[in-house]
Amino acid sequence: MNVTKKISEDTLNAFCKDSNAYLQGSLKGPLTGLTFAAKDILDIKGYVTGGGNPDWKNTHKVAQNTAWAVDILVKAGASMVGKTHTDELTRGILGENAHYGTPINPRAKDRVPGGSSSGSASSVAGGLVDFSLGSDTGGSVRIPASFCGLYGIRPTHGRIPLQGILLQAPSYDTIGWFTRNPDLFAKVGYVLLQSKPPVYRPRHLIIATDAFKIADKMIEDVLKPVVEKLGSLFDSFSQEQLAPSGLVEWSKQQRTLAGPEGVKSIKNWIDRTNPRFSFSVTEGYLMASNITDQQVKEAKFLRKRIVSRMNTLLTNQTVVCIPTAPSLPPLLKENLSIKRQLVPRIVQLTCIAGTLGAPQINIPAAEIDGVPIGLSLIGARGSDEMLLAFASKVANALGI
């Protein structure tokens, strides 16, 4: 209905300029009257899914069907008003796109928005839409939610059908969403999870000491009083080191397992196309293509140990809190070598929920000089509704 208006108002470079995809929401549903944007990896019938890369777009046909997640939101009343920019084929965590330009982080205009769901985060943070869909394989909803000051979720792996999306690493791919307020965050969730508010709430909080140690001192310091307030919402809390062998090892394990899946999903297309990629995208792909079968075998063994370890900690009414990201969003002007140093540290935090397939929400919990700092809550697999409903309580307690 307002697509032309919405996109002409896009001063954030959040939307794909070459698509006028629009789906009118149903007139009678829980989300009627709301607008949303969809990351350009979600199929919209009649449009080519561009995936943030012009050569992908040039070599693919129009989608025959609309992605399941978009369709169910439209049926629930929300209008899909545009496709949003993404890191190339979801392969990036900072939100930069050299082909289409980097969406602006409305909360920190000289810094990256985070990615790969960059345009989805940017469009919500800038008020262009009520909410948006993204995807999260290695942090692609959680990091832009943290950097742009939004509620964002990576749901339990497998709960939301991936039908109609451009896959990266199917064992890790999930569809998530962003909102500016916690009530809508949960409301959208009940539609996508085909579910309703939970009958239980979290009772025990685990503060992951090793995760906080990964963050810059300034991040740790600003989150400390937040975590103290958060603790008052629980019956009990404890401090735990999640990874006895170190989160560095955990993150390498995830890269070793997700990497080859990410190679497999585009290998034949690369061979046919020799596509244009930003230098860093090809670099990441080639690093993953060097992973050996033996390394995969060892990583699988480690993953079992990690899951077992976390299952002893994460009972159904427990949540683990960690910083979402280890630092402020990097400045746009920083060199690649500086930005690249941050990526392994980010993955040390995002790999926890990724390895478990567990849900993680970002709460826009703090700021440093106006730049958003996110706090994350991780629940047991399947506890998505508990986390979503709890977000409002956290927001109240923190006064956000």
Added chain:
Amino acid sequence: MNVTKKISEDTLNAFCKDSNAYLQGSLKGPLTGLTFAAKDILDIKGYVTGGGNPDWKNTHKVAQNTAWAVDILVKAGASMVGKTHTDELTRGILGENAHYGTPINPRAKDRVPGGSSSGSASSVAGGLVDFSLGSDTGGSVRIPASFCGLYGIRPTHGRIPLQGILLQAPSYDTIGWFTRNPDLFAKVGYVLLQSKPPVYRPRHLIIATDAFKIADKMIEDVLKPVVEKLGSLFDSFSQEQLAPSGLVEWSKQQRTLAGPEGVKSIKNWIDRTNPRFSFSVTEGYLMASNITDQQVKEAKFLRKRIVSRMNTLLTNQTVVCIPTAPSLPPLLKENLSIKRQLVPRIVQLTCIAGTLGAPQINIPAAEIDGVPIGLSLIGARGSDEMLLAFASKVANALGI
């Protein structure tokens, strides 16, 4: 004078569309009335040198001076009517450019033109200009000359000043040129070499048996009668194996020495820019960036042995003949994995002159079903004029 006409006539996609660079030739000179094109790595005062990559172009300023080689041709009377496409930053041998499109090979429209001096070869082969300037680091004039059926030269390294060009690997970079006929080939050469016809001619021909073995059987077969005719122009000939340890080893040596220079020349720019490259360009760069100091040390030692070996063969009036390329130009539609297999075989042939810094000319000596097949003559360092003057005699003898 005719730039608009020329470029509007560019049905070959040989010229850079976004530049109207034009330099009127002097009215009184040996090349007056002729037109030429210049690879877009040669500076033209007042224009940005694009180097075949949009991010290079976006991050560089207009040239303050015109490249020495362009300037001396204009002073000699030739008009520079346009900049031509190149593989990205000269890093490619097949002539494909995903950003600007691949120039058409007028002699084999379903096949690559060869590169990196792709547009320079295409524009001459298609009759858009009388001659053109390219550059040759690892084969970037010789291979497109072979694939497009042209006279083309890699001159003695160091003879033509590189002032005002985008460098790749300075110890190997040279400026070369293309023509359709052998007389103009020499005439342009005397201007660029600031020289005149030689007083001596080649007397002994060496047929490099190991180089011919690298070529496909069909190439070897079609060149065999050509080499026999060629032999009649010499006082004597012999068959020699150039590389006792194998041309594979020789080519690895050149890659090991040229690779790190190619990394050094753009490393800081990559770090600042995170540029868009075709997948294969980043892949090649990263392979080169993994070369170790120890490998360089060993390659330098081997280079000395190669130079010493070749100096015993290549006296001043001797030339070595080899196939310019080991196969037909690959089909445009072939997958990257197929095209990529050809590159190491090409370098086994191009590394001979490259390692010596010796001049090599391509003669459009044969055809298979209309597709050009080039034969190369390599002379001792400094024997450029001898080779250029000899090209006419070869053409006469071969009836081309």
